[in-house]
Amino acid sequence: MTLIKKSSVLILTALLAACSSSDESSGTGYVQMYNASSNSPNVYLEIDDVVRTGAGFGQVTTRHNYNNDDYELNYLYINDNDDYIALLEDNENLSIKSDVKHLKVLAGDYNQPQIKQFEIAEFDKEDKFQLAAINTVASDKEYDLYLAKDDYDFVDAELITTTSYLALPELNELTEDNYTFYVTLKGDSNVLFQSSMVNFDDEETYVVMIRPSFSAEAGGIILDIVSDASSVTSLTHVDAKSQMRFYNAIDEYANVSFKATSTKDEINTDLVSNDIATEYHSVHAGTFTLSMLDSSNNLIVSNYVEAVNKDISLLSIFYQHSAGYPAMISVTEDLTPNEVSHKVQVVNLIDTSPFDTNVSEVDIYFTEGNETIEDTTSYIKDIDAFETKSLYLDSQNYDLTITYQANNQTISILQLADLDFSHKGNYILILEEDHKQSDRYKVTLLNTLAL
Template sequence: MNALKVVLPLSMLLLIGCGGSDDDESDYAESYMQFYNGSANSANTYLTVDDSLLSSASYGDATTVYTFEPDDVDIEFSRVDSDGQSISLKEQTVSLKKGYKKLLVLSGDYQSGDVTEYDIERKDDYDDEFDLYATNMDSNGQGYDLYMAESGTPFSDAHLVASTTYQSLTHGTYWDADSDSSYWVEDEYVFYITSPGSDEVLFQSQPINMTYSTEYVAVIRQGSGPTGSNLVLDLVNNSSSVASYTDIQASSQFRVYNSLNNSDALKVTLAGNEDQSELQIEADTLTEFSEVDYGDYRLTVDAADGTNLLKNKLITLNQGDSKTILLFNDADGKANAIAFSESTLPQIYDHDLNVANLVDEYSSVDFYFVRQDETIDTAEYKISSVQFAENDTISLPTGYYEIIAVYEKNSDDLTLLYRSSLLDISEQSSFVVTLEPDQNSATGYKINLLH
């Protein structure tokens, strides 16, 4: 099967921006299409229309809106495997209506997922206003009620705007029946989610500034990755930028990796205003995740004999956040820490790796992820110029890779810092790659693959 190639016909025009009252074509005489990926265990998924690849969307993401002539078109959804080959998932024919956006939503289990078609009318009569639809992509089958209120208004005075069932699309009900318009005025709003008919709030958003004169689709879904038990609200409009919101009361979690190589276990304390977590961590050990309330925390590291190695390091954990904290020695040989957020995407077909350079002798390191038939010259996946005490990310398809760390003084002067064995990148978890000093290694360094 051939690898995916991008070919767009001249007749296919990319619709730039979010649409609305500023659109040059006020009567929306053409047809439109957008793809939103609501399948929780999916890979990055590509949309092809009439044999032309448009773009892709990962879980909780959407493509931009594309413009077509009203007609029937053949669509295909696919993913790319570790060899760069296209794997077809689903094909069907859809009818595009004049003046409507065809929103295609992939949901359910990825291998046998459903593609649901929603026809949403494009409108040009907004006056600093917006329209709202709601859908529910919680594959557990749970129904939800969606409430809205002006920012600063409590739930007791919020308005029920939509009751949703799985894969349904509901046109939101504007609550001001006496208004001359049936649309919401652009302003800041808070969204609430409850079970059907319940007044127990399961989700409350932060104040959200609804700034586009367009049609929004509010998508209720489950989070993925380490924080998968939390509800997430996505707002999809006529652009490729999906705004995702977590519950303002959602918990967070963290884990710690100790690269300090102390002979005895370290005591690591993460202290907030109301609670704290204490961990005993051996050298070269990555802890399990610990769940805590969101907030700002003070990180302290003490040696087994009570000597303080690090204190007052600020670690911020936002709602729904999942972070890894790396303990390492800085250029002066003193303990320090860096922290980064883990991906919230499913780690099944594609795997997100955080790559950290903990070697102060080299201010910039290149990392190559080399498959069996590749060298560093032909490797498709690489990260360039990872600075000391910093991290970068890369997404890899499931497969086997050697990880090769290289310092490049110039194009003719390369230093091999470490070359790993062939490693299996298939575990359904977020991976962390560290380059560290190691006196027992032939090169003086080592690579650890953590998960």
């Protein structure tokens, strides 16, 4: 990969150009990228040395229009030092054709990516739309894609296409209507996936990207519908399950258990020490009541309500609020296998200073080498007490510094050296008070990754 330095002004200029450009210019074609590389960072298109919009895994860039001509194309990501890293050693040639969209699909391992181009002509038939599907899951998986009118059952669905890995089959011309998707393995009648009902507009072309869900269910899939819009419509299996785990940040209780109950599920965890997350528990989507019990099975928290959506992984953290009562904050975990850049969700449970004064918010800095907190570009400021914020960090070790402001002074709460953010997946970083520690504070780092 090639390291490039560019001005941040260039991005702003490019984005403004993308918003203001006209799709009705004569001799105009289009380029758009869908990111199907599950371990990739956010990737930007670079066309003739101008950075255009980007897309993370399961996302799509804006559809950019260009006059008929040849252009140089590369793919960039921005590391946490604000450097641009080029994916390709040599630029691709992008040959724009009139009224044709060049749909680029970035797939496979980001360190050895596959980039496929599909040319899709503009479609403008009234009351009709076009649809096809691309399998981005794996070369050893082939799927049959069915459509049923409205919310009809699978027995009433019509086989639309059979997919091959990173191949675009013939586009199907269909009548504008509401449809339900069903997906099976090739030649099988066992339904792996059923969508909710989807409305399709006429005079549009839709490409359905079948990708891994990286959620609570191993082998699950999601359908991302790519059109000319700058975002995808993601469809989740109507019966997709979720998972929950729990964390006790109240030091008064060294060992606790948790109970979670809905109309479909009941969870009773084993005893677990504080500051250690429980095992995951598979659940159906629904509204849960959560309770926490001490080692003698006495209730500490009773019937806190948690709404659990389908196909998610949820961490529920119980802590002692400054007002004197137990409280709960929940974080939706990102389980994608990121390797280049990791999402770090910071949960701040700190609300008092070393001098027993209130702290309304803290700043957190991640530094490397000889960097100071004034040098680094990797930080989150103004994290309110009992709030969650996130950032992305490169795959490496960092020193961590947590500070707050008092009387126009920056005061350090905690410093830690060599926190490791190099494992595949993403992270949750919990900032806590701990009066048993000499410095009164601690940090817990959890790795999140689909099994």
